[in-house]
Each structure stands twice: as C-alpha cells, then as structure tokens.
Amino acid sequence: MGSLVDPAFVQAPEHRPKPTAPEAAVGIPLIDLSPILHSPIPAAGGAAPPAISRLLAEVEAACLEWGFFQVINHGVPSELLDNIMAASKGFFALPAEEKRQVRRDDVNPLGYYDVEHTKNVRDWKEVFDFVVEEPAVLPASAEPGADEFLPLRNRWPEYPPGFREACEKYAKAANELAFKLLELIALTLGLPANRLNGFFKDQSSFIRFNHYPPCPSPHLALGVGRHKDGGALTILAQDVGGLDVKRQSDGEWIRVKPIPNSYIINVGDIIQVWSNDKYQSAEHRVSVNSVGERFSIPFFFNPALYVMVQPLEELIDEEKRPAKYNAYNWGEFFKSRKNSNFKKLEMENTQIYHFKKAV
Ligand SMILES: O=C(O)CCC(=O)C(=O)O
Ligand SMILES: [Fe+2]
Numbered sequence: 001m002g003s004l005v006d007p008a009f010v011q012a013p014e015h016r017p018k019p020t021a022p023e024a025a026v027g028i029p030l031i032d033l034s035p036i037l038h039s040p041i042p043a044a045g046g047a048a049p050p051a052i053s054r055l056l057a058e059v060e061a062a063c064l065e066w067g068f069f070q071v072i073n074h075g076v077p078s079e080l081l082d083n084i085m086a087a088s089k090g091f092f093a094l095p096a097e098e099k100r101q102v103r104r105d106d107v108n109p110l111g112y113y114d115v116e117h118t119k120n121v122r123d124w125k126e127v128f129d130f131v132v133e134e135p136a137v138l139p140a141s142a143e144p145g146a147d148e149f150l151p152l153r154n155r156w157p158e159y160p161p162g163f164r165e166a167c168e169k170y171a172k173a174a175n176e177l178a179f180k181l182l183e184l185i186a187l188t189l190g191l192p193a194n195r196l197n198g199f200f201k202d203q204s205s206f207i208r209f210n211h212y213p214p215c216p217s218p219h220l221a222l223g224v225g226r227h228k229d230g231g232a233l234t235i236l237a238q239d240v241g242g243l244d245v246k247r248q249s250d251g252e253w254i255r256v257k258p259i260p261n262s263y264i265i266n267v268g269d270i271i272q273v274w275s276n277d278k279y280q281s282a283e284h285r286v287s288v289n290s291v292g293e294r295f296s297i298p299f300f301f302n303p304a305l306y307v308m309v310q311p312l313e314e315l316i317d318e319e320k321r322p323a324k325y326n327a328y329n330w331g332e333f334f335k336s337r338k339n340s341n342f343k344k345l346e347m348e349n350t351q352i353y354h355f356k357k358a359v
Contacts, residue, residue: 008122009221015121016219017244017253017287027257028245028264029062031055034073036180043194045187060188067267067282068245070259075180076173078261081237081297083162084170088209088295090160091128102155104129109338110206111155118225119349124288125212125223130154132171132205132299152204171207171299174235178205178301181233181265189275191314196232196274202304204334205231210296212242215288223286223294228351229268230337231302236264238296246283253285269352270303273325276311281352305331328355 011017035051042048045056062069091099102111114126131152156164182200183193212223223242236243243264244253256264272281288294303309310327336350 005124005215005217005221006122009124009217011121011220011222011225015222015226017222017285027254028066028068028070029058030070030072030259030262031058031062032073033071033075033180036184037073037075041180041183041187041193044192045190048187056184056188059184063185063188063267063271063279066245066248067280068256068264068284070256070262070264071181072259072262074177074263076170076177076263080166080170080173081261083166084297085237085239085295087160087163087166088128088211088297091157091163091209092126092211092295094157094159098157098159099126102128102157108153108155110152112157118222118227121222121225123224123286124215124221125210125286127211128209129206130156130167130171132175132207133203135202167207174207174299175205175301177263178233178235178299181235182301185233185267185271185279189278189312189315191312195312195314199232199303199307200301202306204302204305204330205300206302207297207299210286210294210298212286212288212294212296214290214293216290218288218290221288223288226283226285228281228283229266229298229300230270230333230350230352231268231300232270232274233268233301234264234266235299235301236266236296237298238264238294240292240294242286242288242294243296244285244287248280248282255287268300270309270330273309273352273355274312274315276315276321277324278315302334303330305334307331309333322357324357325352325355326357328352 035055099112104111104113110129112128116123116127131154134154182196186195187193215221238258241255241258243256245256247254267279267281269281271279307330308327309330311323311325316323333350
C-alpha cells in the first residue's frame with residue numbers, strides 16, 4: 001500500500017492527529033436513561049421523582065463539562081440499529097456506478113457523496129444522507145435553480161433490498177429518542193419540558209451514513225476534520241472507535257470508547273445559542289486508520305429551516321445575563337454549511353461566533 005494521499009486530504013500540521021489518541025482514564029460521561037424508559041418525562045423539573053432528578057443532574061453536568069455523553073437503555077430497539085447498519089454496509093459495498101445513481105448534486109443536497117470537505121480540507125470518507133421528514137408539498141418556488149436548498153427530497157437506491165424500510169424504521173425510533181433528550185435538556189435549563197419542541201415542527205433533521213475506508217496515511221488525513229455540529233443535537237451510532245472529542249478542560253483530543261448498543265450524544269451549536277452559552281457545542285473529529293474500515297450513523301436533530309435561532313428569552317436578563325448572540329436563520333446557516341462541504345471554497349465556513357454580539 002502506498003504511503004501518499006492526494007494533497008486535498010492533507011491536514012495542516014497543527015490539525016493532524018497524533019499517532020495514538022490517548023485513552024482517557026475518565027472519558028465522556030455514560031448516562032443510563034432507564035428512569036425515562038417506561039415512565040413519562042415530567043412537565044417541569046421541580047416535580048420530578050428522585051431517579052429523574054438524578055438523571056437531570058447527570059445530563060446537566062455532561063452538557064456543562066463535555067457537551068458530549070453516551071447513553072444506554074435509550075429505548076431504540078437494537079434490531080433497528082442492526083438493520084440500518086447492515087443497510088449502510090450493503091450500500092457502500094455496491095459498485096461506484098451504482099452508488100452514483102443516487103449522487104448528491106447542485107440542486108438536491110441529499111444522497112450519496114464522496115468528496116466532502118470540512119473547513120476546506122477533503123474528508124477521507126463517503127456518505128449517504130436522507131431527511132427524517134420530507135416536506136409534504138414542494139414549496140411553489142422550488143423549481144430547479146430557484147433555490148438549491150428547498151427540495152429536500154430523499155433519494156432511495158434500488159439496492160440493497162429493504163434499504164428504505166430499514167432507514168425509515170430507524171429514523172422513527174431515533175426521532176423519539178431525540179425528543180426525549182430535547183425535553184431533558186429543556187428541564188436542565190429550568191424550562192418546561194416541551195419548551196423547545198415547537199421549533200421541530202417541520203424539522204430539517206437528517207441521518208447520515210458515514211463510511212471511512214482504511215487510509216494509507218492516517219497521520220496526515222482525517223475521516224472528518226475538526227468541527228462543531230451546527231444543529232441542535234446529534235445522536236451517533238458507531239461500529240468501531242475513531243471519534244475524538246476535544247476535552248474542554250485542557251483542549252486534549254480524547255477517543256470515545258465504543259460501547260455496544262449505546263449512542264453518543266452531543267450538544268450542537270443551536271443548543272449553545274439557545275442556552276446563551278451555558279452549554280458548549282464541543283469540537284470533534286474522526287481519525288482513520290490504515291487497517292480497518294469504520295461505519296457511523298449520526299442523526300442530526302435540526303429545527304425547521306425557517307426557525308430564527310437566538311438565546312431563549314427566559315434565560316436572558318438585560319442587566320445580569322444579556323443575550324450573547326444576534327438571531328440568525330437556521331435555513332441560511334444550514335445552506336451555507338452544506339455548500340461549503342460540497343465545494344472547496346476560499347473562505348471560512350459559517351460559525352455561530354459570526355453572530356456573537358459585540359460586548
Ligand atoms: O463518524 C463519527 O463518529 C462522527 C461524524 C461527525 O462528527 C459528523 O458527521 O458530523
Ligand atoms: Fe460532527
């Protein structure tokens with residue numbers, strides 16, 4: 001095997017992974033969701049039974065200290081994850097011409113893609129994206145070219161058989177978990193459990209299949225370059241390790257240990273803004289290796305494209321806790337990120353600090 005990779009994949013020296021990611025003695029927190037597996041989430045935190053109050057304290061600490069945690073006893077049936085993992089592996093194993101039948105293009109950002117960039121450096125991976133809820137009717141302005149982002153139409157490959165069904169069943173179950181996590185997070189902010197739910201009517205959530213093939217130069221390239229997720233929450237399934245999280249306390253990159261039938265949850269930029277910086281969206285990246293391939297499936301839980309994102313008014317006090325961000329439109333943000341991942345651009349991609357208020 002050669003030791004050279006195309007220069008498009010090569011990270012700047014300061015962003016290259018170390019040969020071995022440190023095994024942290026204490027990694028991201030592991031949270032057992034069994035208190036909410038069979039009992040409903042209370043409408044307000046004050047009235048919560050002790051097991052749920054303890055759970056809320058764990059979620060709050062994890063969001064404060066890491067912006068990342070793993071969950072077990074999450075209620076997503078394991079066969080749904082097994083089926084979607086098998087569908088993903090079956091799809092990526094198809095010949096390239098077959099995968100290109102459902103290739104992403106300038107008009108529709110969904111489907112197969114193998115030339116993604118993060119911060120303008122190419123990622124060592126191939127992906128397949130589909131939205132969790134397709135809009136019922138195409139907006140009138142969605143003629144090709146009118147706005148390249150409106151027709152969020154899924155593209156379903158013909159093979160492997162059962163692909164679409166596996167995707168749709170998993171999406172439904174993961175979406176239920178996403179709402180539970182959203183409600184827990186609202187409670188940890190001292191808000192009613194359902195305070196954030198309305199933003200997800202007409203949600204723009206999508207599921208991504210990531211396939212990271214073995215890489216001849218894992219010390220030069222990354223599966224996904226360092227980044228923060230722009231949406232509200234991410235629910236990630238991985239088969240083998242490779243995800244590195246930047247620890248907030250000292251900036252060290254920590255490898256997340258795979259735990260069977262668990263999900264890795266991270267707070268995205270939108271929760272950082274809603275919480276007015278109480279919670280931080282943590283930087284993360286994916287390292288690759290020269291021996292084995294890796295598969296992961298993130299569920300990006302995103303509000304409706306028309307939502308204006310801004311610090312929640314209940315958390316703002318003009319005197320003591322002024323809003324740290326100006327409002328921005330999620331659809332615009334999402335579109336600009338998607339475009340910069342699609343094409344290598346000369347400029348920096350959109351980040352929430354661009355909306356930070358001057359102090
Ligand atoms: O593959 C992974 O573990 C994470 C991928 C990721 O961070 C992303 O797609 O945003
Ligand atoms: Fe990510």
